[in-house]
Amino acid sequence: MTETLTLSRPTFRGLLRRLRGHSRATLVAPVEEKSIEAADVARNEPIVEKSPNTTVQSALLVVSKGTYSLDTNHPRPTILHDNEVIIRTKAVGLNPIDWKSVAYNFCLPSYPWVIGRELSGIVTEVGSAVSDIAIGDEVWTSTYYRDSRAGCFQEYVAVPGHTVMPIPSRVDTDEAPCLGVAGLTAAMTLWRWLNVPCPLQLQPEAHGDEEWLLIWGGSTVTGQFATQLAVLSGLKVITVTSSKTERLSRSLGATHVVTRDGKTDDEIVEGIRLAVGDKITRAIDLVGPKTAGLALRAVSSQSPVSLAPLAMIAADQEVGSNVTVHTVEMKQFVLDSSCRKYAQWLNALVGEGRIVFPELRKIDGGLAAIVDGLDVLRQGDMSGKKLVIRL
């Protein structure tokens, strides 16, 4: 039987004590009522007992709109297809889509569901058709929300083998998760959708005319990867950030950074045009529909332009006839095994030490700490840092 305990700030410590005495228990924390105190307790005293020989595990479930539940008796995923791999989760990265999908009820095919899109961990089982990954390998992966077995906020995940990448030797297990969403999104956006050549395949003579990429949200974790990958490919990059993260964006290779603090939208667009003129032919927006619209005012009015609005674009947004708007679908990485090459290229650049990782904000405490971590992310003051939860 499942016992459900609804958490509120004053009673959380007591409930955690009670929980430890139950073989099957569920924490329910409405999104608006979560407690930082709860995460602090969990960080110091992990509440999840792990046994390698059972068929159950702990998983953070989404049980209804805006409500999470920690189930210590959730079925452990097993291999259902011979191309699958089981990974024991070591660290998960938190992403804006995680809290947004729960708060606004999308990307949740049914309840209960396990979310979470990136992790690092150790391979514990491989299907008979998997040849290049072995039990014991330290790996990272990027998952697709449609399979609850692949949701990263659980102790074990089942994922297609082609999505499982070895962690490059210079990267640790806490850093590796952010390759799964931010790193891979930046890589695939540039290499697959915006037609930027991968630096590994560039001919020395390939650098021709100056080509400008605008990244609106240059300090976002995705923007940090995109800036570096674009610069490695010979593009010139101009970003929009706050003044807090201006220096970070420059350090990653942006030629110009337009700070947005205290400026009107017109002033920011003017600042971009003043710096680069009518030369921007590629743009990535990482903030939202409004800034995607502003990016369209900053790009070239004459040359062909490619825009990737990664944080949505308004359905009624006017788009110039010279602009192609690309819908970046990261699910392709999971659905189309030929996309493994993008992760391999990214891994190669990382392995060569050519990519600087975002600063991490690490939280111990396992699955119980995720809900509070998502709330920190939701408050939106990460200043370019990546939130990682260790299990």
Ligand SMILES: NC(=O)c1ccc[n+]([C@@H]2O[C@H](COP(=O)([O-])OP(=O)(O)OC[C@H]3O[C@@H](n4cnc5c(N)ncnc54)[C@H](OP(=O)(O)O)[C@@H]3O)[C@@H](O)[C@H]2O)c1
């Ligand atoms: N389509 C996809 O598959 C996909 C994949 C990955 C991410 N995304 C989306 O891309 C967006 C970024 O994700 P992320 O994880 O990289 O973000 P993140 O690191 O969580 O972004 C936080 C940063 O955004 C910056 N920011 C906030 N408002 C801004 C504004 N008005 N202009 C410029 N920068 C602003 C802040 O820096 P400053 O205040 O210092 O500027 C902050 O450091 C999210 O909306 C996410 O959902 C989509």
